[in-house]
Amino acid sequence: KMPPQQSGWLTRKNQKRWCALQDSVLYWFEKQQSSGADLTRLASGSLNLKACVVLCLAPGKPQTIQITTEKQTHYWKADTDEEFMRWFTSLRNAVYRSQITTTEVVLAQEILSGILIKKGKERHFVLKDGKLSWYQTKESGLVMGELDLSLCVLDLSTDSATFSIKASYSNKQYSLTCMEGPEKTNAWVNAIQNVMDIKKSEIAKREEEAEAATNIGGPVARRGWLEMVQKSRGNKELFFVLNNKLLTWYANEPQDKKESIVAGSLNLSGAQLTLLGFTLIIKPSVGSPVTLMAQDKNDADAWIAALRSAAAKEVSKQNSDFSILSEIIRLDKVSGWVTKKYIGDKKTHKRFLHLKKGDLTLKYYDSDNIESATPKGEVILAGASVIQMDSLNFVVSTAHGRDFPFESESPEMATTWVCMLAHNIKEASKRVDQAVYKHQWMVGGRSGTGDRWVVITFQREFMWFDKVVQPEQIKEEFAHGYMKLTEAKIERHPIKALCFKITGGSQTATFFPPNEYSYNDWFQDITEVSAGTGKLKPKSKTFGVPLHVLQERELSEIPKVILVTTAFIREHGHTQGIFRLSGATSEIADYTDVLDKGLDLELPDNADVNAVAGVLKFFFRELPEPLLQMDLYEDFIAASDDLTTLSSVISRLAPSNYAVTKYLFGFLHELSKFSEVTSMDGGNLAIVFAPNLIHAPDGDPISRLRETSVILAVVKEMINNYPKLFEENM
16 A cells, blocks of 8 residues: 555544545544555545545634535644644645646656756756756755746757757757767657647647637627726726636727737636626636626626626636635745736736735846845735736736736746735735725825825825825825815815815815715715814724625625624534523624724634624624615514515515525524524524614604514524525525
């Protein structure tokens, strides 16, 4: 028997298990096994990683690996960070090996190695992963250099022992000499040529797929105008073409492919798709979400159906069968060569990118000696977004609206760049959000014509800049303009639409927010802030916020607070009196404070499940408009004893409310099945939740008191009859 590729102790369901990974199968045992043991026969259980859909760091669970198949989810906890990374890397590689193509398997193996002479010096060369790498000695683990054979040409010299490789992307030529005889020289030449042929075939195939996907005359699933939502700089109307799994957008309706300039594209493989009213939200496997607005409900329904059909056609193994984000965000830095492109122009430049974890900017250089080189430019990540357009290309779009397209040297590096960028963008945006009371891009300033990043600080200061600056630079000395709002006057512009004028001291400035909603929001906030005193408190990010606002901000039908708390309760909440027993007030306050700051809530396994349940109840209690809307209160009362009528009333909920109602009552219905353990059946859960979900409008308090029992009956019916009310009518 071959020894396992990885073995050791992991914890699952609070029980220690000795685990062994062999041939893409994870086995587990109650006792440690010897290296030659028959794992198949002795194992307590096993999981074939070929069926893995997602492999990632479990949300809110430190040192825990989540393995999800189509049928179930496993959580495995390591004892240390080192053990976690060792297991995660082995499992990820096993998933990858079990799902890549034969060609990729060939390139992943070491094809040939040996001594070659380069520039008069002996070096140990290795041909592997489609690259030719060289080391000072065979024993040395330090790579002195490597050559990607994707775009190379092999030349044979008149000297039978010498051959050269020319890299077309850098015009460099590498002359190599083999001193081990003609047979070994031929072996090197043939092996390198085979790898070049394979890489050339792969590139041709990718170009063919891209050609087919963007071919205007080819099969198109759907095409038409949509608005791309750009919260910091206003919406933009673009023409979209959906073809195969590729969604491409143009500034104008394309008539001729050669004359059409692509403004952007997105691979839908593994994307999550959400419809909120007329708004389409696309969350790609890696990268930033894209939000689009359709013309009407029919147009939105047609687009979401076409997008879901396209996304389901084929799941990208690289992006969707496993997630490397969990591993990448543990890296301290990422660096490497890319090709920097210019949209609408064939001009390209080789650039060396360098990004450390937590960096607020992405810097690029024309040399890999970054300690002595001056950056050629930088991309400010706060408020930016990143999209992986295909296996090699990705685009970073700044909050100001500037796009930076890059082409990576390999699919693995492209995904690594996008994942690290997405992580840093989130962190950078979070730092800016926490540093100021309010911020947004808009046209304005003293001349009223420039693009400006406008900020209100917690000290009631109003500033504008020509770019997003670091939190420590949000000061008067770095600003293009500065006013104290307590001493300023704000007024609607008497002539210009959607424009406000602000005067402070001797200067006056005018600003044009990107849309009517933003204009009203800014005018109201500045008016209130200028009338007050003292330091401002941060706006709530989660509690007491209208449901639709939270959904639009998080780009998800189900707010994060609901997903995190219900996931924890599903795993730890089968306890006596769940939702009826109160959690520790201090712990609830700690959790709500984290969420209200817009931070991710990471719950340890030993968290008080009753406190977590208290957070969920508090969220629904604090909604400005109850989940089961007030305007439907009388209809819910009338439908208490008729499921058909009740189903009809539920269907009339606003789309944002309906999505959360369906999710919540599905969760409560599932939880009620464990009432023998929890003593919380549908009736008892209704007693706890009904007051938080439906409120009576103003009226006779005596009459409303009599209706309490009816409301309890309605919520109980919705829990107990969830399948009939929500699933059977889909």
